[in-house]
Amino acid sequence: MNLHELSIAQLTRLLEGKKTSPEEIYTSFLTRIKEINPKINAYLTVINKPELDYSMRDKPLFGIPYSMKDTYNTKGIRTTAAAKVLDNYISPYDATAYTKLKKAGAVLIGKTNCDAWGHGSSTENSDFGPTKNPWNRDYVPGGSSGGSAASLAADLCSFSIGEDTGGSIRLPASFCSVVGLKPTYGLVSRYGCIAYASSLDTVGPMARSVEDTALVLEVLAGADSCDATTSQSKPPRYSQFLGRKIAGLKMGIPKEYFMKGMDDTVASTIAKAMKDLQKLGVEPVEISLPMTEYAISTYYLIAPSETSSNLARYDGIRFGTTRRSFGAEAKRRIMLGTFTLSHGYYDAYYKKATKVRTLIKNDFENAFKAVDFIIAPASPTPPFKLGEKVDDPLKMYLSDIYLVSVNLAGVPALSVPCGFTGNKLPISFQLIGRHFDETTLLNIGYQYEQVHGIYERPRIK
Ligand code: GLN
Numbered sequence: 509m510n511l512h513e514l515s516i517a518q519l520t521r522l523l524e525g526k527k528t529s530p531e532e533i534y535t536s537f538l539t540r541i542k543e544i545n546p547k548i549n550a551y552l553t554v555i556n557k558p559e560l561d562y563s564m565r566d567k568p569l570f571g572i573p574y575s576m577k578d579t580y581n582t583k584g585i586r587t588t589a590a591a592k593v594l595d596n597y598i599s600p601y602d603a604t605a606y607t608k609l610k611k612a613g614a615v616l617i618g619k620t621n622c623d624a625w626g627h628g629s630s631t632e633n634s635d636f637g638p639t640k641n642p643w644n645r646d647y648v649p650g651g652s653s654g655g656s657a658a659s660l661a662a663d664l665c666s667f668s669i670g671e672d673t674g675g676s677i678r679l680p681a682s683f684c685s686v687v688g689l690k691p692t693y694g695l696v697s698r699y700g701c702i703a704y705a706s707s708l709d710t711v712g713p714m715a716r717s718v719e720d721t722a723l724v725l726e727v728l729a730g731a732d733s734c735d736a737t738t739s740q741s742k743p744p745r746y747s748q749f750l751g752r753k754i755a756g757l758k759m760g761i762p763k764e765y766f767m768k769g770m771d772d773t774v775a776s777t778i779a780k781a782m783k784d785l786q787k788l789g790v791e792p793v794e795i796s797l798p799m800t801e802y803a804i805s806t807y808y809l810i811a812p813s814e815t816s817s818n819l820a821r822y823d824g825i826r827f828g829t830t831r832r833s834f835g836a837e838a839k840r841r842i843m844l845g846t847f848t849l850s851h852g853y854y855d856a857y858y859k860k861a862t863k864v865r866t867l868i869k870n871d872f873e874n875a876f877k878a879v880d881f882i883i884a885p886a887s888p889t890p891p892f893k894l895g896e897k898v899d900d901p902l903k904m905y906l907s908d909i910y911l912v913s914v915n916l917a918g919v920p921a922l923s924v925p926c927g928f929t930g931n932k933l934p935i936s937f938q939l940i941g942r943h944f945d946e947t948t949l950l951n952i953g954y955q956y957e958q959v960h961g962i963y964e965r966p967r968i969k
Pocket of ligand 1: 625626627628629651652671672673674675676677704811908
């Protein structure tokens with residue numbers, strides 16, 4: 509087996525037994541990046557000569573190469589958020605996620621493509637060209653963290669750090685058949701992550717298996733004095749809970765999520781996954797999340813409002829080039845957000861959206877009185893073709909129908925691969941949990957994967 513195909517645990521075992529070296533692992537990934545990346549455009553920046561620090565030998569992710577969405581500050585390295593505005597921007601400091609991974613011995617191999625500023629669901633809003641889906645290059649990899657998901661599916665890194673404001677970790681993970689976790693808001697520090705919508709942004713791991721995801725989450729999670737919204741509680745060692753008993757847990761099936769409009773193959777694949785989970789002992793319970801129909805409009809009022817404020821700092825004086833270099837989607841959102849925050853419209857739009865947000869959060873709180881976790885599709889359709897939705901923003905926004913409520917409520921959700929369409933396009937379910945209950949989601953995802961694991965990788969010619 510090639511080194512770039514191995515899991516974190518397998519690589520760590522080889523390193524501990526001195527059967528390989530960090531140099532050898534890095535070279536294996538780098539050689540593959542040189543061959544494959546020109547075909548899929550997953551990386552915007554590749555680090556050819558890493559600093560490999562042997563004093564980190566005892567650390568949990570020693571010698572493991574990973575990629576990061578290009579929205580994280582990494583001192584001395586180009587950081588663009590896939591936006592022309594920051595074309596030649598070099599980070600002056602490190603994001604906390606990057607600092608923690610460095611301290612854990614992990615090695616950054618490159619920065620991945622995404623929709624500019626995280627605005628999008630297909631990576632087609634990148635100012636540096638779209639990323640292509642490694643399973644079929646005529647299709648989108650999902651977005652906004654599409655480069656991260658594609659870099660994993662193509663074995664161009666062993667894990668990746670994405671960012672999820674309204675599904676940007678879970679949707680690309682689903683479209684590329686990899687695992688993605690959107691953590692509880694406040695579990696992982698956002699310090700140094702280029703802000704999209706600060707009350708919704710979360711920093712999370714993406715990987716090729718649930719176990720790898722848990723190993724990375726335990727490095728990322730925890731309080732940070734640079735981010736006052738992080739929780740002070742000490743997070744558990746997630747990987748130690750994998751394999752614990754799940755029989756008897758109650759699985760909520762929201763009736764609003766399983767209505768017409770969903771693609772038939774997605775519907776039947778998710779139905780099969782639910783049966784498979786029942787074989788593991790979980791009990792299905794029908795639940796209702798009545799505010800679901802308002803989620804997209806609420807999200808697409810709150811997120812643009814916040815982004816219009818966050819993007820005001822890119823004025824061409826302190827950061828980057830002139831405001832004229834903003835792309836069409838960023839301009840659309842700045843205008844929409846400025847409108848909803850303006851005098852006379854604030855109460856009618858922004859304020860009302862924040863009230864509906866509370867009702868959406870209440871929906872989840874009520875549901876979790878009766879169930880331990882909720883299952884949902886990650887997307888109503890399989891991956892769509894490049895160009896299919898990019899000229900119709902409303903159609904594109906609807907791809908996020910099962911994703912954005914989770915961010916509005918601040919709860920965690922894990923996207924797990926569960927099958928393919930007839931023409932080999934990936935499908936995933938997501939498991940949604942109580943605040944700070946990542947442990948349950950990872951454990952269920954892990955056990956599902958042990959039995960049904962989709963470890964297959966795309967053939968890239
Ligand atoms: N597709 C959503 C949007 O365009 C989600 C983006 C994200 O999570 N960063 O806003």
